[in-house]
Structures are given as C-alpha cells and as structure tokens.
Amino acid sequence: SWTPDNIIDMRVEQLKEQIGDKQVLLGLSGGVDSSVVAALLHKAIGDQLTCVFVDNGLLRLHEGDQVMQVFAENMGVKVVRVDAEDCFLTALAGESEPEAKRKIIGKTFIDVFSDAARDISQGSDGKPVEFLAQGTIYPDVIESAKSHQGKAHVIKSHHNVGGLPDDLQFELVEPLRDLFKDEVRKLGIALGLPHKMIYRHPFPGPGLGVRILGEVKKEYADILRQADAIFMQELEKSGWYEKTAQAFAVFTPVKSVGVVGDGRRYAWVIALRAVETIDFMTARFAHLPYDLIETVSNRIMNEIADVSRVTYDVSSKPPATIEWE
C-alpha cells in the first residue's frame, strides 16, 4: 500500500543498491523537490552525499541561511554553499531583455555548479563523484518529453540538468521521477522536513532575476528582497499565504513622486502579485482583502526609503503570465 514510510523504505533500499559506496552530488535549491531528494539520499547514504547550494544573489531574504540551517545544522547534511552573487550580477550587467537574462542566469548557474562539482570530485578523499542527483518529478518528465519532442536524439538523459558540460560525466539519480507533487510533499513531511519548507510557494529558477524588470542591479535586488519579505510576513500572519498558490513582489524600474513629511520623495514603484491556481497554466489574481493590501503597502513605503508607491497586479493568466518576465 502507498504510505510515505513504505515508499521511503523502498527508495532507501534502491538508492543504497544503485549507489553502493560511491559519491553523489546534488544541486540544492531550497525548493520542495531538491529538498526531499536531499533528505532521502541523506537517509540512504549519509556522508556520501554532498549538496551544492548556489547563492546567486537573486534569492529572497535569508533564503540561503534557512537552507543551511535546515540541512547543514539540523540534519547534518554536507552542504557546500557557493557565494556566486558577483558572478551572476556581473554576467547580467547591462542586459534588460527577459529571455536573454534567463539564458545568462541558466548558463552562469551551470558554470558555477560545474566548477563546484569539479572541486568536490577532486577533493572527496580521492573518490570521484559518479552520481548526480536531481529532484525531477513526474510532471517534469512529461513536460520535458513534450518540449524535447523532435530533438530527443540530441538530448542525452545525463545532460537534462539543462546543459552540463560534456566532460562532467555523471550517472543520474532521480528518486522522485514517478511521483506527483503531493506525494513528494508527503515524503518530505515523513522525512522530518519542516512544514514551512514543504508547503512553500514555488520560486522560479532565475529567482529575483525575473522579478526585477529590465536590468538587474544589486541595489534593486536589495530593495525587492525587503519588500518581498514584508509581503510574505503579512501573508503568513493573516493566514493568506496558504490560501494563495504563489505571491511575490516585483521591482519596476519606474520612479514616482511621493511625499514624506515636508519633503518630496522621488523613488521606485513596487508591484505586488498574488495568484490562485491549481496547475499554474491558468491563474486568477488573488482577491486579497483590501485591509491586508493596505497594511503591506503602508509597511513597504514606511520601511523602505527607496519606495514611493505600491501597486497590486489585477491581471489573470491568460493573457498575462504569473511572473512579470
């Protein structure tokens, strides 16, 4: 019968058999899927697992610290944190076109991860890393089958991280490949991961890079992180975090005039986005209570000197998308 504990026991046995005494590498994003893979592999092979967490400078407030706290400190998982903020921001400088930004972020991530992988492979007691673990779940398998149709012959399965270089030859470990999201969440809870980590809203791979419209700058990322944190705090406090499928703040590179005390303030505009959706293919803007929007808006303008105005996005998908870029 399908119980989380049965599945965990079975997977742990399978992983032990597949991996033996070899070393495994996992890119940990802090999202649900890679977190559950980390917990499962840690249970199966302990210290033979090394996780790489890339801080790309496009994470939300305290996100990196939270990942390190849960995995490294509480669970004793080996996690290497790579501070790659400069790499990403330098690569993104001067680029404002959304698709170009996504490509730069994807490529930089692969470069940083590959370098880390090479270092770990060379450093791990002379035992090379032979396996790469991924949090692929069943809907990903279906999606990539669809999007790769017609060119499947050029996509080797061990490159489906999105283009790892050819000289990094790993065998893939994908213990969630036949599971749906709700099943993955049940495993996560049974493995002892915090509820907050398992039920968090999805966060896109390119992170704040697609929530800062146009050119990405550290100054903008810092402002957005503060605004986003205020929005999340108030959503959680009011019970609305769990009633929305996804919510976040967006940095618009638009300045607007405001008034503070006796003075004029010419500063940035922040947009708030919250949606209700089941499948993320279509979505409706969340009908948050006006009082909640008012609290968030006031806090953002009062607490962040560089923001003069807050707007709420009332677009549905389609024709808008959930993210702004």
Ligand code: XMP
């Ligand atoms: P859109 O903006 O297309 O987003 O309506 C649908 C869902 O996908 C997420 N999203 C991404 N997730 N990498 C990801 O891992 C990406 O590049 C990416 N772009 C969008 C988005 O946050 C929403 O949940």
